Amino acid sequence: MxxxxxxxxxxxxxxxxxxxxxxxxxxxxxxxxxxxxxxxxxxxxxxxxxxxxxxxxxxxxxxxxxxxxxxxxxxxxxxxxxxxxxxxxxxxxxxxxxxxxxxxxxxxxxxxxxxxxxxxxxxxxxxxxxxxxxxxxxxxxxxxxxxxxxxxxxxxxxxxxxxxxxxxxxxxxxxxxxxxxxxxxxxxxxxxxxxxxxxxxxxxxxxxxxxxxxxxxxxxxxxxxxxxxxxxxxxxxxxxxxxxxxxxxxxxxxGLDLKQMYHCKQCRADAIGTLENDISGKFRKFDLKEIDENKIGSKKINYRFAVATKSGLNIDEHFGHATQLYIYDVINGEPKFLEKRSVDKYCIGINECSGHDDRISKIISAVSDCNAVLALRAGLEPISILNEKGIKLFQMYNKIDKGIERAIELLEKN
Known part of the structure; x- marks a missing residue:
């Protein structure tokens, strides 16, 4: 060539x-x-x-x-x-x-x-x-x-x-x-x-x-x-x-024969945004005449959850290992995917999963508008810090929609 x-x-x-x-x-x-x-x-x-x-x-x-x-x-x-x-x-x-x-x-x-x-x-x-x-x-x-x-x-x-x-x-x-x-x-x-x-x-x-x-x-x-x-x-x-x-x-x-792609996200057919941050949820299921940031924000949101997931299907990732969180709004009782949010990995090694205020503060900022975080597992420190900020962290393995249902039950009991 x-x-x-x-x-x-x-x-x-x-x-x-x-x-x-x-x-x-x-x-x-x-x-x-x-x-x-x-x-x-x-x-x-x-x-x-x-x-x-x-x-x-x-x-x-x-x-x-x-x-x-x-x-x-x-x-x-x-x-x-x-x-x-x-x-x-x-x-x-x-x-x-x-x-x-x-x-x-x-x-x-x-x-x-x-x-x-x-x-x-x-x-x-x-x-x-x-x-x-x-x-x-x-x-x-x-x-x-x-x-x-x-x-x-x-x-x-x-x-x-x-x-x-x-x-x-x-x-x-x-x-x-x-x-x-x-x-x-x-x-x-x-x-x-x-x-x-x-x-x-x-x-x-x-x-x-x-x-x-x-x-x-x-x-x-x-x-x-x-x-x-x-x-x-x-x-x-x-x-x-x-x-x-x-x-x-x-x-x-x-790669010895031909250039390889390493960064594919296997995107949806309606994806919008960068590969790291799919914001298609902001433009989904709304009348096109009403796709406006102010109008979107005015829709009644019952709950908002951040989900740690590797598959995009299940709650199957440790909180400390997540580099992105899936955000779901519950509107009129129905969970709706909103977007993905990139976060710094909290746990980067066996001795590196606590005492990092810079990392946890960035994660808190990313989920500050959420009622709860759903993850497969989490350490005591992030659970405690999130709780102090009024954000619950629920540990579970389940399909995302079922996990959200369970989280709502737990939030309403309290």
Whole structure:
């Protein structure tokens, strides 16, 4: 690759937080305008209005292109560091091409300089690549979980290709052919491509280096190896996931061949904000004419909770280990995800979990508007300090919504 080409890639990715790890100060907005999907993945369960989950395929609303434009205008006005608009579902953007196309056209009229990107399974990429280029899409992510049709046949239930339902190895062959041909074409046309790979223990984990080598040959800019999220209701709900050590070892191994992404948050289809601070809750389930900070703040909030969670599903993280807390409001008895808040890790070693006023003061500041903190475990010192500030800390392991119900019971008893 020439120096000129590298500089062009660097220039285009400078303000895209997913493609550039040092672009963390910039924000992105996912517009959920694509509900239909043409590939059924065994790890997917695309529940809408699932505020307790932070993962691909989840959204609290599906927007028309016109509503997506209107919401973009409001978000752009309030989120000054917004540089990227992405379409990542909740289905596949190319299975909803007319909605995808119109959304991009409408938003481009409002903000010609905004960066447009989308994520796709690649099945229809050869059909729409030229139109995406004309629309000004500069970044495309393709999820390629295998370059062996036999393995693909175990990852996908079926592929709906031009009205024909394909299964097993046959589905894998068609999907792979279109993914690879589409990838080669868009990279030749100057599109910056990222390849998402879901690492599935015992299925494709040993095969991932082959995927990375193949997509490198086809011109991919980087790969993003992600852990399987065992989602309730999916075929793979009971399949074990990989730990951070296994995941990062694979990334390091594959990094010898191609640039790797280490900072992925496996975002929702309606995510807004920086990767470290998803503020989509501030813009969720409100009439678009009323998305105003003052009006949002005036809504009746019964309780506010900060939750220590690694999975985004359960209360499953030690208070002292958390680097971000999920904030939930209880409005009219219903828990609603508001946002994520970054905090300093309170416990950084066996002898470093107490006596740090600077750390605890920052955490208290981050949760000062909360009634309680919910965590898997916590030390006596933070429990005592939070209690002095009028903030309860409840230790429990439970699903987030159930934990919030229990916390409300305990607060009302007192």
């Amino acid at each position: 020439s120096t000129e080409a590298v500089e062009t890639l660097d220039e285009k990715t400078l303000k895209h937080p997913c493609y550039n790890c040092i672009a963390h100060k910039y924000a992105r907005m996912h517009i959920p305008v694509a509900p239909k999907c043409n590939v059924s993945c065994n790890f997917c369960n695309r529940k809408y209005d699932c505020v307790n989950e932070t993962r691909p395929g989840v959204t609290s609303e599906v927007l028309t292109p016109e509503l997506a434009r209107d919401k973009f205008k409001l978000v752009k006005d309030k989120v000054k560091n917004l540089t990227v608009v992405g379409i990542a579902g909740p289905g596949d953007p190319l299975a909803n091409f007319e909605e995808t196309k119109k959304s991009i056209e409408l938003i481009k009229k409002e903000a010609p300089d905004i960066t447009f990107c989308l994520s796709t399974n690649g099945l229809m990429l050869p059909f729409y690549a030229d139109e995406l280029i004309k629309l000004g899409v500069s970044h495309i992510t393709i999820t390629i979980n295998s370059v062996d049709p036999k393995i693909s046949g175990q990852i996908y239930k079926f592929v709906d290709y031009l009205g024909e339902k394909l299964e097993g190895e046959e589905a894998g062959k068609v999907l792979l052919h279109n993914q690879i041909s589409g990838l080669k074409y868009i990279t030749k046309k100057g599109i910056i491509s990222k390849i998402n790979i879901v690492m599935i223990k015992g299925l494709n984990d040993n095969h991932i280096p082959d995927i990375v080598k193949k997509v490198k040959e086809c011109g991919a800019y980087m790969t993003n190896i992600m852990p399987l999220i065992p989602v309730a209701g999916s075929v793979f709900e009971n399949r074990p996931t990989v730990d951070d050590l296994e995941l990062n070892n694979m990334r390091k191994k594959c």
